[in-house]
Amino acid sequence: xxxxxxxxxxxxxxxxxxxxxxxxxxxxxxxxxVRERRYRDIMAFPMxxxxxxxxxxxAYLVSGTVVISADYFxxxxxxxxxLIGGNFRAYETxxxxxxxxxxxxxxxxxxxxxxxxxxxxxxETTTIxxxxxxxxxxxxxxxxxxxxAMPERAAGSVPxxxxxxxxxxx
Amino acid sequence: MxxxxxxxxxxxxxxxxxxxxEFAWLVGGALAVVATIVVAISYGAQWxxxxxxxxxxxxxxxxxxxxxxxxEEGRAVQAQLQALADRLAAHMALPPGMKVKAGYHEGGMxxxxxxxxxxxxxxxxxxxxxxxxxxxxxxMAHEIAHLKYRHPAAALGxxxxxxxxxxxxxxxxxxxxxxxxxSQAGMLTLLSFNREQERQADEEALRVLAAEYGHVGGxxxxxxxxxxxxxxxxxxxxxxxxFLNTHPLTANxxxxxxxxxxERGKAVDGPRRPLSGAIAAARDAAxxxxxxxxxxxx
Numbered sequence: 001x002x003x004x005x006x007x008x009x010x011x012x013x014x015x016x017x018x019x020x021x022x023x024x025x026x027x028x029x030x031x032x033x034v035r036e037r038r039y040r041d042i043m044a045f046p047m048x049x050x051x052x053x054x055x056x057x058x059a060y061l062v063s064g065t066v067v068i069s070a071d072y073f074x075x076x077x078x079x080x081x082x083l084i085g086g087n088f089r090a091y092e093t094x095x096x097x098x099x100x101x102x103x104x105x106x107x108x109x110x111x112x113x114x115x116x117x118x119x120x121x122x123x124e125t126t127t128i129x130x131x132x133x134x135x136x137x138x139x140x141x142x143x144x145x146x147x148x149a150m151p152e153r154a155a156g157s158v159p160x161x162x163x164x165x166x167x168x169x170x
Numbered sequence: 171m172x173x174x175x176x177x178x179x180x181x182x183x184x185x186x187x188x189x190x191x192e193f194a195w196l197v198g199g200a201l202a203v204v205a206t207i208v209v210a211i212s213y214g215a216q217w218x219x220x221x222x223x224x225x226x227x228x229x230x231x232x233x234x235x236x237x238x239x240x241x242e243e244g245r246a247v248q249a250q251l252q253a254l255a256d257r258l259a260a261h262m263a264l265p266p267g268m269k270v271k272a273g274y275h276e277g278g279m280x281x282x283x284x285x286x287x288x289x290x291x292x293x294x295x296x297x298x299x300x301x302x303x304x305x306x307x308x309x310m311a312h313e314i315a316h317l318k319y320r321h322p323a324a325a326l327g328x329x330x331x332x333x334x335x336x337x338x339x340x341x342x343x344x345x346x347x348x349x350x351x352x353s354q355a356g357m358l359t360l361l362s363f364n365r366e367q368e369r370q371a372d373e374e375a376l377r378v379l380a381a382e383y384g385h386v387g388g389x390x391x392x393x394x395x396x397x398x399x400x401x402x403x404x405x406x407x408x409x410x411x412x413f414l415n416t417h418p419l420t421a422n423x424x425x426x427x428x429x430x431x432x433e434r435g436k437a438v439d440g441p442r443r444p445l446s447g448a449i450a451a452a453r454d455a456a457x458x459x460x461x462x463x464x465x466x467x468x
Contacts, residue, residue: 018189036177043175051173077189080196089185089192096184117173 017072024071025093032100039107044118050145057145060113064105067128068098069135078134095136099123102140115144204336211331212324216367219324224267224288227323231287237273243455246448248274251292251310254303254446258311261381262374264318272310278456280399284313286322297449298456299395302442304388306449308375315374321367372423376430385440389427396420 050057070078074090081088102123110118121142128135239245251272259270271289278295285291290313292306300306316322372389379386397420431438445453 022189033177040175040177043173045173073189073193077193077196080200081192083200084196087185089187090189093184100178 013072014076017074017076021071021073025097028097028101032097032104035104036100039104039111042107042110042116042118044103044107044110044121044142046119046121048120050117050119050143057117058148060115060144060146061141062106062109062113062115062118062144063139063141064102064107064109065137065139066098066101066105067135067137068094068101069129069133070094072133075133091134095138098136098138099140102138106140106142110142110144113144113146115146117145118142119145207335208332211335212328215324215328215331219320219327220265222320222323224265224320227320228267228287231285231289235273235285235287235289236271237275237289237291239274239276241276243448243452244274244276247297247452248272250446250448254307255290255310255314258307258378258382259314261378262311262314262318264314265320268317270314270317280395282309282313284316284322286326288317290314290317294452294456297445297453298460299399300392300445300453302388302391303445303449304379304383304442305391305395306388306445307382308379308388308392311375311378312371315371315378316367318374319367319370321371324367325364369426372426373430376427376436380431380434380436383440383443385437386427386431387437387439387442390424390438391442393420393424393427 077090078088124139126137128137239248251274255270255272268288273291275291275293277293279293280295280299282292282296376386379388
């Protein structure tokens, strides 16, 4: 009887993880796709330096960070996958969502800075929890370039204490 | 140099395969592997147990399983149980060196079991339920058959080996739920293996019963007792699932008895022998105590 109840609880958790996880994943993908179109005018590239044509720019560090957790179902499937090895398919969508979301947040940061070009985009990952519900942080950062402010406008429009303010004064 | 920001490509970095497909393959495969390992270990233990000299088993348990009834009546009952066990064992071609030791436990459980070192234990609660020596002989022959086939030794080896394997699997999976599920699947496989042993013991017991009494009526009586006990206890509220039980369902066992007798041309019914003195006295005392208790409860 005890084993039976344990099995029921386990199946309940598994079903909850699967159905809720699927709904959340579908909604997240839909939201990602909408926002990717919205931020399409902001360009993000991995190259280290700005192209020569756009050299005269102010630069800011922009970043986007996402912490994402696997659901019960994905963790269970991954646990079995661990036995035989191979593609962690269950986690692939999870990580893809996290990376795309992190880039979107980076772009949002860039837009608030008035930038439409981010170069030197890099990813970092950190394991937050590796127990039965693994969670990861995906961190995207880059250098947002903003057309250099005209000297006469600088005093009024550039936020005090920012890099661009000190650069334009120097 | 042309800079262009296209939308991320879909379906390259994340598989489009339905997640339940991978789930089904992995779960099915893992259950099959665990079941195979457990069955292999079980048959291995069952194969090896009869090949281990019985004296090792005796040395292993020593005096730890010997039962000493506290009362004079209890000792008398145990002596008569031992006499019956010796009579039944004479029909059974036990392995060399095996001596059946009948023990009498003055507890109220309707139960009997066989364990390591040739020990069998019969509870007073069981004696209170049987009406004839034939029915008692069926239980006893069943338990002695377990000893004959070395089931207790096999169960010990199997339990240890399966435990080690399952704990390896679970440890490998860390705290994940997968380990728990695999252990459960392993235990269910073990249960179904136990039922096979019960059928084997039943069959041997029927052979002994037919040889000693000329008919197998005691088996039918005994399973009637089990049926009554089951309906008393459960109130027949939950339908029993054979897969979750160590013993085959009682109805199936009665059917198996009749089939067995018909196939071998043995009588299903015949005159029953009364219980011998001390056992009958213990039974009457247990029944009286029960009546008094229920009267007091009212």
